Structure formats: structure tokens, C-alpha cells
Amino acid sequence: MTRRLEEPDYRRRLLHEMVRIRRFEEKCAELYSATKIRGFLHLYIGEEAGAVGIMQALQPEDAVVATYREHGHALARGISARALMAEMFGKVEGCCRGRGGSMHIFDAATRFYGGNAIVGGGLPLAAGLALADKMEGRDRVTACFFGEGAIAEGEFHESMNLAALWQLPVLFCCENNLYAMGTALRRSESETNLAVKAAAYDVPSWAVDGMDVAAVVEAAERAATAVRAGGGPYFLECRTYRFRAHSMYDPELYRAKQEVEEWKKRDPIATWMATLEAAGEIDAATLQRMDADVAAEIDDAIAFAEAGTLEPVADLERFVFSERGSE
Amino acid sequence: MAEFLMPSLGADMTEGTVTRWLVQPGDHVDRGDIVVEVETDKADMEVEIFEAGTIEQLLVPQGEKVPVGTPLAIVATAAAPAARVALPETSGPAPPLAEAPKPAAPSPAAPRPRATPTARIRARELGVDLAAVHGTGVAGAITRQDVEHAALRRAPEPAPRAEGRRLLVSPRARLLAGERGIDLATVTGSGPGGSITAGDVERVAAPTAVAAPSLPSGPAVEVPSGRPRAAGRGPIAALMERSNREIPHYYLGIEVDMSRALDWLKAENRKRPVPDRILASALLLKATALAAHEVPEVNGYFIDGGFQPSATVNLGVAISLRQGGLVAPAILDASAMPLGELMRRLQDLVARARAGRLRASEMSSGTITVTNLGEQGVDFVYGVIYPPQVALVGFGKVTERPWAEAGMLGVRPVITASLAADHRASDGHRGGQFLATVAKLLQEPEHL
């Protein structure tokens, strides 16, 4: 167990981060229903331990490549709730001026290289980011998140192979929530033990309980340390589950309610809260304060987004080509 | 107290049918509880509630289909005790008042289609039967646009082809023949497929010495020949009469603070050699051209019963001639032209207009015209559009006026920009946007 994980303050911070993501996204669902947010909205609820846990192992100079279910990663990486909410409102104050929306969150300041809405599309990008770091001799890690659905894509296999062949510093984080949209893992893969696939490319791999934030932190720190030490890529599988539908307009015909209820018993927030409570590290007052802080932050983000401005239509054709030099 | 609304679960969901209520009045609900099942075109969805409290009243019975945003139930939230009057507290779209809870499904033989008042007026104007119009507004109401679309759909059939074989003429040859007054029926074609080419027209036209423009489609403004004459009014009068008869004009005006523009101009001209100095009218022209580019409804032609916007802004400039009369030759693609260049073209155009050496193409290519009557001391210009153009922009004189800005009162040079526009091509809203754009552009003269 890493030293930090023994510090109550740090353990409370992990809880706070997960609660923050959960509440933010619950609000997103509400705002979506009220048509404030449009397009596709994919919620991460149930999977928060993954993003929060893995970000613990990253440094500010590291890079993150994420998927279209990336609000949790964006918040955990340090993109402000304001910039994120304004983006979803399609406002120019959003982190991508409202050009990207929920599925395409980018942020140069935190080296967040996107939400990518093509399953598997981010993996080659991550290999390239890592290639540049390696060629330039920079001590950096690129964390690349993807779901288990991406494993069926050729880009997963191409990327694993290239990263291993060239020993690129990529931390591949597979968030296995068992369903690629509505297709269960067992219905799409002949081999459902994902670690075996990574091993076939000679990439060290580790499967971790993605509902246990402490376990994820530990595994991520071990993996990141190995990558940083020049050991090439690492494959980390977070076994997790999304509690909500794939997107807002999904009647969930493909899975049983009973199954969802079973997994909810392992809710990463509830279980971590129980752990801290048992250790006497939180009490009702702490939780109340935490709830109030989170609520205030989210209310502020919504007010910010509401008050935001729409980019003038005259700017439509900006950002097709760069407006500055390449330096 | 809150309303629980029919949610929108995707851009393609506009309405839903309440298939089953999972709660009843008096039931306590928590945020995130599934309270109702809704059937949409795509799926059967369980719908959650985002408020905690007690269900006060169900507003939509099972089996009823309602649009997104319709209140489905009233919830007495924990914070506020229930009151009888429902106030829209949520940030969702305000429910249409007319959509108040209805006891039963809409009756199949609705006697009067749901339509907005402006839609009804427009339908009467255009002779459109509302019963035959598909509504796209709130709750399927027919909007003004729906009526206009319906009117367009039953637009007249294209005219039947003329009898006999159509003469094959290249576009350039047709243009030349028009300019030179050549009857194409007398020309033998030598181009592909026996078509008449520009060369064929030129051969026939060769004997004619001077090009005498007679433009069927462009503004039939006469180009004065060398000898001064009192003409100019004749063709203009006919044209203006036609304009007033055929074009439904509407007029708008806006006062523009010219202090920034004039200050900038002064500074800019100090940097320029005297022959390259820029006049304020060039700024006005450039702002007009850019604005016309932004609001395309004022830039183009109304031909054959339809408005055809122009991709480029060919700015007609009304020039009064010393010998009397008025011409409005165009500066081609003025919106893309740097200011200095525009100034040179303007000087060149004025000089040539007054020398009677305008080119025919300049006379027919204007897509919008500007008339600047400031020199004549005019304050506000009520212009007459040059058909087939659809807008004429007028500028009056610059006068010093009291001007309030940010709570401060000062004296500023102010000009009135006016727009006379064809109501068939644009409406007051767009026309207003156009003028506002002109005004805005003049506040940033350095970008002109």
C-alpha cells in the first residue's frame, strides 16, 4: 500500500473527487432531460473509482487520452466544472468553445487530449504522444483510457503491438464495464480474459477491482512507476460497471435489472464511504460539508454555463485551419 | 413545489406517451426514482424524477401523448409546501400555457388547426389553407414559417418550353449580344453543337462602332455619352416607377456614432500620401459591403418570382452627374476588397461616370446599391430600390448630436444609415440586423 493511502486527508480527498463526479453527472442527466444539454450524453456513474484512482498516479506533465464517456476523467484531471459544464451547454466559455460538447472534451492546460467518440480511435494517438516523449527523452507517461469494447477494434491490437515493439511509455487503462453499448463482453470476444490479450503482445498487465478506489490507486501507481522507469507500456484493466444506461436514450433491453442492482451493492462511493466511516475518518458532519461543497461547486458551474455566451455564427469556419504559426 | 416535465431523452425525441405511472398522489419520491414509463417512437423508457418530495397531482393520464416539456405531475418538494398554483421553477423549457393538462386525448376532428396568430395572418395573405399545413411549432402548432413553406411548395409550375428548337447560345455570347443589341436569331453558330459563341456575336457586331448598352435585366440606367444632356431622368423615372410598382418596400433607419470611424480615418490619412487618402464614404461603402455579405437577404436579385442571393457583393454606387441624371455603376466584389483599393475604385468610377466612360458590365452587375446624400444636406434617405436588386442603403449627412453611452452624455458626430429593402427577400428583422451590422462595423474602422 502506498504511503499516501494511509493518510485520512488523502482518503477523504478520494471520496470527495468521486462524489464530485457523481453529483456533476446526476445534474447533467437532469439538465439533459430539460434540453439544456443536447447531443449524446454518456454518464460514468458507477465507474468513478477508475478515473479518480488512475489520475492519482499521473503528474501534471503527463498526458491523458480519454473516450466519449469522459466527464469523470476531465474533472479528476483538473478541468474545472465550470469549463466542462459550459462546454456541455455549447457556450463559448466551455473548454472547447462549445465546438466539442460532451464527447469531445479537450484541455491544453491539463494535457487532456480529448474525449474521442470513435471507439479505439484514441489508442494510436496515445502511442504517438508517447513516441514523441520517448524520442525527445522526456520523462512522461501517457494514460490512455478506453472501454473493453475497444478491444474488438483493430486499433487496439495495432496500438498494443506498436507500443510494445517501440517500448512506448503508455499506460493503457481499459475500463471494462462489461457492455460495449449493448453488447455484452461474452457476446463479442472469444477470450474474455482481457489481460491475456495484452500478454500476447508482451505487455505486462494487471486486472484490478475497478469498484475499489484504493485498489485502483495502488495498481495505477505501480503501473505508472513501471512505465516511467522505461519499461514500456502497461495494461491495466479496471473491472467496473456503469449503473446508468449507455446514453440517455437507451431502454437497457440488453441487461437485467437484477444485475444492475447486484453491482450497485458494490458502488465505489458507498463502499469507500463505509471504509472511511469504519476507520473513524468521516462522520455525518464531514459528509454534510462535503455534500455542500460539491453542491456549491456544481451550482456555480451551472450558473456560469447559463450566463455564458454563444459563439457568434460568423465564427463558424474558424478552427478548420490554424490561426497561428506552428511554433 | 415543482413541475415534473416530460423529458427530452434525445434530439430525436419530441413527444412521448405516458404508458404507466409508477407513483400516485401522496407517494414520496426521491431524486433519481423512476416514476413513470414513457413510450417514444424509438423505445419504452423509464423516466426518473430529479426532485425529492411528495407527488401532489398527476397531470397527464396514462395513454396520453404529450410534447417534451409538458408538465406531467406536480411535486411538493421538501423545501416548499405545496401551493395550488404551479410556477415553473425548473430550468427546463417553459411549458406552453395552452398545453395545460387536458383530461383526454385530443379529439380526432379538431375543427380549427392550432396555429400561431402570425401564421393565421400570413396564411390569409398567401391564401394558404391551414388545414393542409403541417405544424412544426410547439405542440404541433403551425408557425409562420410553416405557412410560408406551404406557400412555396405550391409555387407556380415552371413555364413550359417555348415552341420549336431552342437557340444554343453560350452564356458569354448571350451577354455580349445583349450588350450590343444583337438579335441572336440572326447569328450563325460555330461552337460546340452549332452553338453561338462570343466570337460569332462579335463578327456580327463588328460594324457597330460604339457599344450602346440596353440591358434587359440590370438597372436600365443610361450611360451618358459625351454630349451633356438633360436625360438621365427619363430611364431612371421609368425604372423607379417600376420599382415602386413591383417591389414591396420597407424602410428602416439607424443612427451611427461616427466618432471612432472619423478619428481613425484622420490618423490613417496622416500616414498616407495625399493621393492615397481615404474618404469617409469609402468606409461607409466597405461597411455596407461587409454587412451585405453577412446578411445575404439584402444582396442579390429578385428574378422570376424568387430571390437569388449573390455570393459576391457588387456594390452599386449612386453617382450624380454634373450634366444631371444619376448612374449607379457597381464596384465588383467590394466586400473582399481592401479599403485603399475600394477608395481607388470609387475615385475611378466617379471620374469615368462623369466622363461617360462606364463599362456596360459595371452597369448591370450591382447586387445592392448605396446612395450617399450627405453632401446634399439630407438627414435620412428613403431610397427606391433598383430592380432587380432588393435593397438600397442610404447615408445622410454627419451631424453633431448629443449621444449617451454608458450613462455619459457627450456630443458625437452621428450619421443616419437607412435601408430600403424588398420585403419579398428580407424582413424587418433581417433588415435590422443588416443595419446593426453596418453600425457595428463602423465602430471598428481599423478592421474595414
Next chain:
Amino acid sequence: MSGAVKTTCREALRAAIREAMQRDSRVFLMGEDVGEYGGCFAVSKGLLDEFGPERIRDTPLSESVFVGAGIGAAMNGLRPIVEVMTVNFSLLALDQILNNAATILHMSGGQFNVPLVIRMATGGGRQLAAQHSHSLEGWYAHIPGIKVLTPGTIEDFRGMLWTALEDPDPVLIFENALLYNLEGELAEDAGPVDISKARVLRSGTSLSLFSYGGSIPKTLEAAVQLESRGIDPEVVDLRTLRPLDTATIIDSVRRTHRAVIVDEGWRSGSISAEIMARIMEESFYELDAPVARVCTAEVPLPYAKQMEDAALPRVETIIEAAMNVVGGNG
């Protein structure tokens, strides 16, 4: 003015790659068989010895990941030249090109640009049949967010690469494989060239022949033969298919009033169709004849020589189209 040397497009391109590698340490070449094999078309022959395997980087046969890696590396400070062996294989990387390279600048609201160059061989005429003879440059030119270059002269094979590397956004260079052997004179001090403008290779008055890439030599030959028939064609090398230099095209049409477009792409939805549309939009009243075009027949390219020849634009078909357009009026 220094003298001219005799060279080939292949050598000119190799010189361009070498110069780029020497001038900027961030530049590296990556692709299938660029290193030990010396390049499928021998373009990079010898460069591995000169620059080493880090910068002349052989990749696995994984187009999607090495193009994607080029994008990532470009976003992270390097200036990769990614060589996709042929346009046919680029289809395996289309997701990366279209969904990432072309869109990231826009999706990120201007935060991340992708200064990447992708080179690939294109074109038919070598009896390689239906899977190795595509001319998809016009098809790529449909995509906003990338630039599409089609060198058709030795000067452009020598000069376009550096300019493309200096561009902050993704640039795709389509090299017609038949041109690698093309010999010609090149100024000793030849260097980077502008990539924003079409170029009039031959001024004329009778009609405008618009062409690019592998069709340039054919078009120039057709122009010589047309001249002997008393026709004075103008030849315009489009050079860049996106963004298209409409001004030069329209300018030429305004002078000649007639146009023929030579395009090795398939006719339907082709770049030639786009050029026709722009001519119609911006110079309809200048036209003295319908605009014509010479494209590749709409079949997967066949193997048999006489069939492939019949499918591709040829000097004779260009002449025929030109004669039709000028009519009996020359």
C-alpha cells in the same frame, strides 16, 4: 541565378526529405519499409544510413496506428513525415485521418493543432489492377481540416515537402507513382515552394486545361499537339486540391472562356466536378462553351493493359475534349 541539374522527381523528393531532416531535428520519417528496404518506391533509399533507425523508422503493417501515432507525435512537439505506402492502404488509416487529424483542431476549439505531413503514392497506369490503382486525392479533398497537395512537376516534388512541414495543420501529399521516374531540369538552388496557389504552366488564349499530379505531363503533351492544330491552350497546374485556388481558375476562364479539366479520379463526385461547379458559380457569363472534363472511367481499374489504358485519361482523350470545347471556331 545558378545553373540547372538534370534529376528525377524521386531524387528531388529524397533531397527534400534529407533537407528537412537536416534543418529540423523534430522531423522524422515513419512508414512501412521506409528504412531497411529503402522505401517501396526507393524514395528514402540511403536515408537510414544517414539518419539512423530512430528518425527513419520502419513500422509494422498497421496503417491506423502509425498514422495515429504521427498525429499524436505531431501534437506533442515533433514534425513527423508519415509515409503510407500507397493511397490504397491509406483507407486503413482513414479513421485517424478524418476523425482525428482533420477534426481535433476544431473539436478542441483551436487548442490543439496537428502539424503532420502524410505522403502517399497514388494513381494507376502500372497494370496493378483494382486494389492498387486508386486516385483518391480528390476524395480526400472533400474533407475540411486537411490540405491536399498533388505535385506534378519536379519543382513541386522538391519544394512542397518543407512548406508542408512548416504548415501548422495536417497536409497530405499525393505523389503519382508514375512521376517518380520523371526526369527534368531543376535549378541547383531549388527549394521550398508556395503551396497555396495554382500555377499557369503555359499561357494560352483558346481554352484552359486544368490538371494536377500525374496528369500534368499528359496535359502538357496534349497542349503541344493542340498548338500544332492552331489552338493555343493555357495549362493550369492546380497543385493543391484543398484549399482550391479558385481565383487562379476563374482568372484563367475569364481569359479563355473555355475549360477542360483533366482528373485521374473517377468522374462522379470528383474534384473535376467541384471545379466545374466553381466555374459555373463564379464565371458562368464568361463561358463560351460547356466545360468539359477527362476523368477515369467509372470502373475498378482492370489489369489488362488495353483496358486500363482505355480507362485512364490519355493525351488523345484530352485533345479530343479540347477540340470539342473549342468547336469549329478554334
